[in-house]
Structures are given as structure tokens and as C-alpha cells.
Amino acid sequence: MxxxxxxxxxxxxxxxxxxxxxxxxxxxxxxxxxxxxxxxxxxxxTPEHIKAAAVRALAEGFTKYTAVEGTPSLKRAVVEKLRCENGLEYAPDQVLVSCGCKHSFYNLVMALLNPGDEAIIPAPYWTSYPDMVALTGAQPVVIDTGIDDHFKMMPAKLAGAITASTRLLVLNSPSNPTGEYYSRAELAGLAEVLLPHPQVVIASDDMYEHILWHREPFANILNACPALYGRTVVLNGVSKAYAMTGWRIGYAAGPKPLIQAMAVLQSQSTSNPTSIAQVAAEVALTGDQxxxxxxxxxxxxxxxxxxxxxxxxxxxxxxxxxxxxxxxxxxxxxxxxxxxxxxxxxxxxxxxxxxxxxxxxxxxxxxxxxxxxxxxxxxxxxxxxxxxxxxxxxxx
Ligand SMILES: Cc1ncc(COP(=O)(O)O)c(C=O)c1O
Missing domain, CATH: 3.90.1150.10 (Aspartate Aminotransferase, domain 1)
Known part of the structure; x- marks a missing residue:
């Protein structure tokens, strides 16, 4: 059989x-x-000083389970990074470190979405978003954007896609695959549409934040509209900026109840991310940039x-x-x-x-x-x- x-x-x-x-x-x-x-x-x-930190951690026997949601010192480094680089304030219990940013997004959709919910994903999109949404039983709602709109979702298109079942909007800027970046003004335009729909959580995937040459410094939707703080989850990681794709460290910061639900899911699946990779990620975030x-x-x-x-x-x-x-x-x-x-x-x-x-x-x-x-x-x-x-x- x-x-x-x-x-x-x-x-x-x-x-x-x-x-x-x-x-x-x-x-x-x-x-x-x-x-x-x-x-x-x-x-x-991966830069030498980051590799050296992992080698030291290994030699010192930092090879056991850590706290499920990440070591306290790595979480503090994430909190500092978000404060200094992004102007965003989080407490350590609003941060969850996972096995790559892909895992962070997976935890988010698993903790947030129920069958029958809708998640808005502007296309072109990072190839994993719709499949991960589909795994939850929710419906990916793909919004096409054309080359003439620079592959960016205009506010009217977003407005037309929101329904009573919408629970998530995924934003990724700069974007994989287009390399397009939503300016602060463009993000403010999208935020205007989102403000009257409190049931919609925003996932801001900032993975390519540091690989940006737009005339504006990097901004995400929370910088454009702080009023969305209570329902935005910022996703990021060390994979692309620090050439650490194999180390598998990503993180999410957001509203405490959602982050805690994500941490419970993680506790019953992968547990903590690799101990020595966490040490390396901390050095990546706090060391020479x-x-x-x-x-x-x-x-x-x-x-x-x-x-x-x-x-x-x-x-x-x-x-x-x-x-x-x-x-x-x-x-x-x-x-x-x-x-x-x-x-x-x-x-x-x-x-x-x-x-x-x-x-x-x-x-x-x-x-x-x-x-x-x-x-x-x-x-x-x-x-x-x-x-x-x-x-x-x-x-x-
Ligand atoms: C937009 C985007 N988000 C998240 C990820 C996942 O990153 P990680 O390797 O940390 O899981 C990628 C990797 O390709 C990506 O392009």
C-alpha cells in the first residue's frame, strides 16, 4: 500500500x-x-570576526540548549539594533529569534492565521510566502503589480483587496525578486488604507534592509506610520547582510501576545536556534558594520x-x-x-x-x-x- x-x-x-x-x-x-x-x-x-566568535563559543562549550526564544544577550542585541538603526522600541519579550527569517515568517503565519482567513501578498513576491500561508489553510490573495508601477502595490489596489477576512498583509522592501523599494511616502500611502482595518496584521520583511542604494535611508511601514505598531511584525535576520545564510538565524519583533504564540509554536517544533550561531549573530549585529x-x-x-x-x-x-x-x-x-x-x-x-x-x-x-x-x-x-x-x- x-x-x-x-x-x-x-x-x-x-x-x-x-x-x-x-x-x-x-x-x-x-x-x-x-x-x-x-x-x-x-x-x-561570513566575515572573519563573526566566524571567530562562533569558534570561541564552540571551544568554550556553548553547545547546549538555550532559551527557546533566543539567548537573552542576542535578544538584547536585536532590541538595540531595532532601536538604533530603525528607531523602533521593543522589550526583549517582544522578540523571538528563530532558525532563519523563513522560520520567523512560518511561525508568524502559523500563530496568526486560521483556515478561511485571507493574506494579501503583492506579486512579484518572495516565492515562499504563498506556500507558507497555504500551509495554514488560509487563502493567499495575490495582488498583481506591473512593471509600469515599478512592481509596487498602489494604495487603491490594496484597498480593493481588503475584506472582512483579511488578517495579514505581507510587505517586503527592498523586494526579492524585484529589488524595488517602497519610499517612506509610499508606505504612508499604504498605511492610510490600513488604518481603518484593525483586523489586518502587517508583516514587514526587512531582510534586504542593508542592501539598499535608494536616496532615502531605509524605512519600513512603522517608520512611516507609528500608529500601526500594535499590529506590525518586523522580520529580519543576518542571512543576507552578513553573508550568513547557512547559520540560520532570523528574528521577529512585534506585539507581545503574537510573539509569545510564535514562541510556543517554536518550543514544540525546532526549540532554540543553534547555540553557536546565536553567538555569531550577536557579534554580527553588535560588531563592525x-x-x-x-x-x-x-x-x-x-x-x-x-x-x-x-x-x-x-x-x-x-x-x-x-x-x-x-x-x-x-x-x-x-x-x-x-x-x-x-x-x-x-x-x-x-x-x-x-x-x-x-x-x-x-x-x-x-x-x-x-x-x-x-x-x-x-x-x-x-x-x-x-x-x-x-x-x-x-x-x-
Ligand atoms: C525576502 C526574504 N525574506 C526572508 C528570506 C529568508 O531568509 P533566511 O535565510 O534567514 O531564512 C529570504 C531568503 O531568500 C528572502 O529573500
Whole structure:
């Protein structure tokens, strides 16, 4: 008899970005000269002073369970970070440290949503949001935004999507996959729409806060509208800013009852995040930040290069991003020119087979016709990949 797999597990799909990265890796291992622009992580190494702190913790025997919600000193570091960098005040019991920001978001939807609830997710979205919402039995309500709106949700669209069942709005700025950033004024516009709907919690995913070159300093919706403090959960982590994707440390800060419910869920699933990774994360947050700024400058340089080269290709239209390490060009015109390619998924397959360049199809982010290119890779590999793409598409 076939083993039963739960309806819950069958209702969701594996992460598309991880799947493309795995395929590119397998082809590379088989001897193909694949250049992967699929990675969702910095190519840089974790800074030495952070690694050294973890080695010290290990040598000193800091290898046991910690408090489920994170060590008191890491939580204090998070509280300080949110106060100094973001102008937001939290008590330590309003903070939960988890196994990566993905886990923070998972805890949030599990603690907040019931079957039948609705969660508004603007597209293009980080590929995991709708699946994690679906796992709770709630309904992801996807709002399409177009390239002409710079892939940003306008207040009228948000207003049109809120119903009595709406319990969550997900905001991610700067955005994975578009690199677009909501200015403080744009966030204030969205907040105006949200104020009369107290049943809606806002998840502000600030993961790419430090990889931003917009003329404004970083702001999230709470900076634009402090009145939303009682129903906003700020999500962040050390993965992208400090090149610590493998260490698995993320955190959430928000209203105490919700954070505590998330902590109970965590206590019955993963328990505490890894002890030595917590020590490393604390040093990341409290130590020298100059490397973070330097790496952001390098990402911006690469962005300018990628953006210019993409727009020189036939049928490709890329907007300038404001942050992150992604470009999200629209390739619909190029797709329509090709007799044997129907959509972005087919295009990504062709690019992998023919040009040996791995990109992630926009469909994975709720935006067919686009693809996501990561420039978290060396300038040499970027040049190689873009030369190949130019040969594939032709010059304008
Ligand atoms: C927007 C966004 N949020 C959260 C995460 C998850 O980060 P972590 O690696 O800390 O789980 C990612 C990772 O790709 C992301 O792009």
C-alpha cells in the first residue's frame, strides 16, 4: 500500500529557487560549464570576526540548549539594533529569534492565521510566502503589480483587496525578486488604507534592509506610520547582510501576545536556534558594520553593470533596482519572438540548456514573463553570463 502523504504537504510545492539552484549544481557536477545566476545568497564569505566568535563559543562549550526564544544577550542585541538603526522600541519579550527569517515568517503565519482567513501578498513576491500561508489553510490573495508601477502595490489596489477576512498583509522592501523599494511616502500611502482595518496584521520583511542604494535611508511601514505598531511584525535576520545564510538565524519583533504564540509554536517544533550561531549573530549585529556598507557598494556596482547590459539586449526590459542583489527583467517581448518557447519557464529551461546560464523563471514569484537574475556572483562570471545572454537574445 502506498504511504499516505498529508493533504497539507501535498498542497504546497518545493521552493522553485532552491530547485533551479540544485539543477544548475547537478549540471555543473556533470561537467557542464554552467554559470548560475539563481543563487539567493551573497557570494561573499561570513566575515572573519563573526566566524571567530562562533569558534570561541564552540571551544568554550556553548553547545547546549538555550532559551527557546533566543539567548537573552542576542535578544538584547536585536532590541538595540531595532532601536538604533530603525528607531523602533521593543522589550526583549517582544522578540523571538528563530532558525532563519523563513522560520520567523512560518511561525508568524502559523500563530496568526486560521483556515478561511485571507493574506494579501503583492506579486512579484518572495516565492515562499504563498506556500507558507497555504500551509495554514488560509487563502493567499495575490495582488498583481506591473512593471509600469515599478512592481509596487498602489494604495487603491490594496484597498480593493481588503475584506472582512483579511488578517495579514505581507510587505517586503527592498523586494526579492524585484529589488524595488517602497519610499517612506509610499508606505504612508499604504498605511492610510490600513488604518481603518484593525483586523489586518502587517508583516514587514526587512531582510534586504542593508542592501539598499535608494536616496532615502531605509524605512519600513512603522517608520512611516507609528500608529500601526500594535499590529506590525518586523522580520529580519543576518542571512543576507552578513553573508550568513547557512547559520540560520532570523528574528521577529512585534506585539507581545503574537510573539509569545510564535514562541510556543517554536518550543514544540525546532526549540532554540543553534547555540553557536546565536553567538555569531550577536557579534554580527553588535560588531563592525563597515563590511556591510562595503559589500552593498559592490552589489550596486554589479547592479549597474547588469542593468546596462540587459537593456542592450533585444526584447529585454529591466528596471533599475534600488537594492538587493537581484535584477528582474521582463522578457515577454523576447519570448513572443521565439516560436518554440511559450513562457518564462520554457525560456529559463532554454537558457540553461543552450546558453548554460541558470536563472529563475518569474512564474516562481507570481510574475510570468519575467526572470530573476542574481548578481551575487563574481564580476567575471557575470560578464560570462551576460555575454552568453547577449548572444542568445541579440543586441538591440
Ligand atoms: C525576502 C526574504 N525574506 C526572508 C528570506 C529568508 O531568509 P533566511 O535565510 O534567514 O531564512 C529570504 C531568503 O531568500 C528572502 O529573500
Amino acid at each position: 502506498a504511504l499516505q502523504i498529508s493533504d497539507r504537504a501535498l498542497a504546497i510545492k518545493p521552493s522553485a529557487t532552491l530547485a533551479v539552484a540544485a539543477r544548475a549544481f547537478a549540471l555543473k557536477a556533470a561537467g557542464k560549464d554552467i554559470v548560475s545566476l539563481a543563487a539567493g545568497e551573497p557570494d561573499f564569505d 563597515s563590511l556591510v556598507r562595503e559589500r552593498c557598494r559592490i552589489f550596486k556596482e554589479r547592479h549597474d553593470f547588469v542593468h546596462r547590459r540587459l537593456n542592450e539586449m533585444k526584447g529585454v526590459r529591466a528596471l533599475p533596482a534600488q537594492g538587493t542583489f537581484y535584477s528582474f527583467p521582463n522578457m515577454q517581448e523576447a519570448i513572443e519572438r521565439m516560436a518554440d518557447v511559450d513562457d518564462d519557464v520554457g525560456l529559463a529551461e532554454r537558457l540553461l540548456e543552450q546558453s548554460e546560464v541558470a536563472v529563475v523563471p518569474g512564474t516562481a514569484f507570481g510574475a510570468p514573463g519575467c526572470v530573476r537574475l542574481s548578481f551575487a556572483t563574481s564580476r567575471e562570471d557575470l560578464t560570462k553570463a551576460l555575454d552568453r545572454l547577449e548572444t542568445f537574445f541579440g543586441r538591440r
